[in-house]
Amino acid sequence: MTDFDDTLDLRLERVIAASPETLWRCWTDPELLKQWFCPRPWKVSHVELDLRPGGIFLTAMEGPEGERPEPEAGCVLAVEPARLFAFTDSLGPDYRPRASGFMTAVISFTPEGTGTRYVARVLHATAKDRQAHLDMGFEQGWGTALDQLVELATGLE
Amino acid sequence: MTDFDDTLDLRLERVIAASPETLWRCWTDPELLKQWFCPRPWKVSHVELDLRPGGIFLTAMEGPEGERPEPEAGCVLAVEPARLFAFTDSLGPDYRPRASGFMTAVISFTPEGTGTRYVARVLHATAKDRQAHLDMGFEQGWGTALDQLVELATGLE
Numbered sequence: 462m463t464d465f466d467d468t469l470d471l472r473l474e475r476v477i478a479a480s481p482e483t484l485w486r487c488w489t490d491p492e493l494l495k496q497w498f499c500p501r502p503w504k505v506s507h508v509e510l511d512l513r514p515g516g517i518f519l520t521a522m523e524g525p526e527g528e529r530p531e532p533e534a535g536c537v538l539a540v541e542p543a544r545l546f547a548f549t550d551s552l553g554p555d556y557r558p559r560a561s562g563f564m565t566a567v568i569s570f571t572p573e574g575t576g577t578r579y580v581a582r583v584l585h586a587t588a589k590d591r592q593a594h595l596d597m598g599f600e601q602g603w604g605t606a607l608d609q610l611v612e613l614a615t616g617l618e
Numbered sequence: 619m620t621d622f623d624d625t626l627d628l629r630l631e632r633v634i635a636a637s638p639e640t641l642w643r644c645w646t647d648p649e650l651l652k653q654w655f656c657p658r659p660w661k662v663s664h665v666e667l668d669l670r671p672g673g674i675f676l677t678a679m680e681g682p683e684g685e686r687p688e689p690e691a692g693c694v695l696a697v698e699p700a701r702l703f704a705f706t707d708s709l710g711p712d713y714r715p716r717a718s719g720f721m722t723a724v725i726s727f728t729p730e731g732t733g734t735r736y737v738a739r740v741l742h743a744t745a746k747d748r749q750a751h752l753d754m755g756f757e758q759g760w761g762t763a764l765d766q767l768v769e770l771a772t773g774l775e
Contacts, residue, residue, distance in 0.1 A: 514696065539713075558706065563715065564715060
């Protein structure tokens with residue numbers, strides 16, 4: 462659905478030994494999402510997810526020393542069960558613009574063999590935003606979370 | 619679908635003597651959209667509209683002296699034929715964030731008597747953005763365009 466642009470976007474891709482349906486549940490069931498979405502020792506303390514285009518997507522994080530950064534309420538954009546999930550922080554619930562929008566995430570799940578080709582694309586407005594996301598530790602942060610997702614999803618099968 | 623917030627948002631509402639289907643066509647058929655969307659003597663010189671969530675929404679304007687401000691490519695968010703249409707300039711095509719996002723427009727069409735209750739809600743991130751939109755001439759601009767829409771839609775019936 463989305464043209465990937467190497468100069469603007471970031472991508473994580475992996476073939477996972479779990480079904481698209483299981484990976485979908487891990488992304489969209491708040492109790493499962495909490496178990497993998499944040500690289501440990503940080504954790505997700507609270508999730509609000511209204512699984513419809515225009516619905517809220519909010520994950521509150523908590524650090525090992527009790528840090529609690531102010532969570533931001535993003536917006537669900539696309540909901541195609543076991544196929545595609547997209548959300549953005551450029552809009553809030555019900556599509557209201559947000560002043561501090563930064564990225565759109567597009568997650569696709571494609572059956573491959575007995576597992577799933579998992580592709581997470583993270584779209585930015587500018588090359589500067591892409592670089593800022595890299596500097597914030599995108600590869601390690603999203604990579605570690607993906608390891609946690611794989612562990613959870615394969616354990617559920 | 620959207621909670622209206624008087625401190626952040628702007629609204630135009632009118633009962634129009636045309637069907638929801640006709641008003642829908644006027645919004646979503648590029649050839650019809652060009653005929654009313656821009657207050658005369660300005661005109662719409664070019665439309666790109668991919669009528670699906672994530673599709674492009676672009677209207678290029680041309681002034682009476684040949685002015686051609688750079689058009690911005692926004693993103694379609696909701697497509698419910700003859701009921702609801704929404705788009706934003708906070709995202710570009712395929713949901714990519716845009717650096718200069720400003721508003722989301724949510725247009726609803728509800729049958730009323732032999733016509734339609736037409737509500738255009740324009741959502742902003744901040745009260746400052748709402749005021750800027752007022753200062754840019756929202757009431758006159760959107761109001762004049764709505765008069766042109768009414769003229770076109772009632773003529774089509």
